[in-house]
Amino acid sequence: MSIGMNVDDVVEARRRHNAVLAAEGRRKHSVAVPLGLLAILLVLPAIQMFGGYNYVLHLALYTFMYVAMASSWNILGGYTGYISLGHNVFFCIGGYFSGMILAYFGVSTLITAPLAGLAAAAVGFLVGLVTLRMRGPTFIISSIALLMVARILFDNWAFIGGANGVTLPQLALDATWMKVPYYYAMLVIAALAVWTSYKIKHSKFGLGLRAISQDEVKAESAGIDTRFYKVSAFAISAFFVGMAGAVWGEYITYLRPNIFLIILIAANMVLMCILGGKGTVAGPVVGAVLLIAFNEVFVATLGSSEINILGTGVIMVIVLLYFPNGIVGTLAQKRRLPRFLDWD
């Protein structure tokens, strides 16, 4: 008798739980907010007609760059669960690929950025074939080793200027509109990266990636070609980072290994993702905006890159210890996620 009662209870509880899930599924995802945000950002450069707001544009552009890179990193680190601490290698490859074309042939990186992305993705694919055979800590270590290898190669390769780097020509625009082409380029890259990360999350491919992050052996035995999935995720996540690097190189008008290959850039990508919530679509965006705002305050008040590294580390420790799911993840877990942040 009592057993029958219990089964009914369980069935009833499950029905209620399913109803809650269905209600959540029916609830419209926030599409208006990201699109509205994009629309506002598209017309933002018009403020240049009313005065010099180059700093605002620079900050927005810088944020777009990190949104693109953190979203990109999220595809590998968030969905697939492979933490790469050397992802700025692809930033560097993208920057140098397009930058060298600009230096030797005079073709703007704004045109060649997709090629730079493809070059980074190709390198990512090849590196991934080797390093993604490792799991857990070994992969993380290999990503740091990759960064060190890249640093030595770029520092010693005379054709691309070695440690001194190369200077790139500037666009022939006056100071008011100088930043605008790069602004739009970065905006497009960031929007594409976020859109791609959304699309991947809602595809069979993304489901496979998340299965890998849960349990790779089970994913493999469920018929997922884990190797191909992982390496593809690695290549895709290298693609956008490479594109961002290409535009960034021309924007700052010179290339040098110690601009691209410093650990702080990789650390930022990781921290933004974790702070916002890894494995969510909105997380890297939220993380990038917050961290850049924070960095600006830090640099403006204390003005030292060492303090910046220290601050990054302290935030990272606190987030990892107390909110490992990040802002979006923690809110979603408590079912308190506001509609405007629900981009999944």
Place this chain on the structure above:
Amino acid sequence: MADILQILILGIALGGVYALMASGLTLIFGVMRIVNLAHPILIICGSFVTYWLFRLYGLDPIVSMPIAAVVLFCIGIVLYKLVFEREAANAKYSEMTVLLTFAVALVFDGLLGFLFSNTQRVTSPAYATEAIFIGDVFIPKGQLFAGIASLVVIAALVLFLQTTRFGAAIRATTQNRAAAQLMGVNVGLVSLVTFGIGVALAGAAGALVSFIFSFFPAKHWEWMAILMALVVLGGMGKLVGAVVGALVLSVIAAFVGAYVGSTWSTMTFFLALFVILLVRPQGLFGDKLEET
């Protein structure tokens, strides 16, 4: 022939120091399954302790080794209590823990860079620039003394692990944490003390690093990849493995440095890391990590 002997001796002397640098890392991993990416920056902390003792009081770096070790032991205990206690109780490898040590490395990197700036420093005891000649072979005293000091510390560590009750507890926890706990080992205390000892070993290594290499806070990223190559070759968590790995790679790097170029000498470690991890895709970490 003398050339080869020469390179071999230099390689072994440096290998001894590398072994000391890696020993703390491998010890901590053995007991707590934490890949401590903050280990290299803690070595540099030890170098700074030694550097200031040398600058302010003229204390010999080898003499200040125990002081650096004690200071770093205290830092290690504080770090453990503040950051790693919860993770250690978990006793399973997790990506989050590696990121946590990475974040700690950033904190120390930023702090040391802010306090002392990123300029190259080196302590210069008289013997750092002297050498002993045996026939055609010359042995720099600095590297010789550092190598000997390293081996003495490692020998003391092995003796401690093999002969004392607490050492046995550490070894038991390394082999099987749950079983050790069932046998009445206080694994919490073992983790705490092991973490302290591991960090203290970093401090001792830092004292030696201060006069055989120049150091600055941001250098630890390079050390990180080098140390990982050593411990991965030997088998993570195994002290003997770390020593053998350090000696082998150091000798290879010395030969590469002599015959190919000093840039490629550092590269040896990174490429070796890739090759080792490729030849055994699961890594020489063994099977313990697979169960996460």
